[in-house]
Amino acid sequence: MPELNLAPQYLCDSAALQECGDAVTFEVLEWGQVAPAFAVRYDNVALAYLNRCAHVPTEMDWQPGKFWDLDKRFIICAVHGALYDPPNGLCVSGPCHGAHLVAIDLREENGQVCWYPSERFQPLF
Numbered sequence: 001m002p003e004l005n006l007a008p009q010y011l012c013d014s015a016a017l018q019e020c021g022d023a024v025t026f027e028v029l030e031w032g033q034v035a036p037a038f039a040v041r042y043d044n045v046a047l048a049y050l051n052r053c054a055h056v057p058t059e060m061d062w063q064p065g066k067f068w069d070l071d072k073r074f075i076i077c078a079v080h081g082a083l084y085d086p087p088n089g090l091c092v093s094g095p096c097h098g099a100h101l102v103a104i105d106l107r108e109e110n111g112q113v114c115w116y117p118s119e120r121f122q123p124l125f
């Protein structure tokens with residue numbers, strides 16, 4: 001079994017994540033398979049989730065990096081309109097009501113945003 005890499009993975013500078021702005025997209029290995037992910041800022045907190053709707057496991061952005069609804073209050077899936085509460089990824093409206101996005105541990109320190117690998121999520125390289 002390959003050794004786990006648990007070192008923080010630099011994603012972007014803090015300034016790249018604007019409040020309810022475009023997402024910074026990236027990829028992780030989830031159980032060894034490449035999976036798309038995204039990071040956004042909401043309420044001045046940087047958050048990351050797999051780019052995978054809880055309804056149908058498909059990417060949610062209507063254009064690359066565009067994850068906000070018109071009011072910039074919810075993360076929206078462009079396929080059938082599920083709305084997710086940004087801080088916890090809970091679907092509050094839509095066909096997967098009550099289900100969650102899959103969170104990725106993201107932390108911000110000294111002007112940098114890093115994601116933290118786990119047994120489930122490993123860096124590609």
Ligand code: FES
Pocket residue numbers: 053054055056057058060077078079080081082094095096
């Ligand atoms: S695939 Fe996202 S709401 Fe249906």
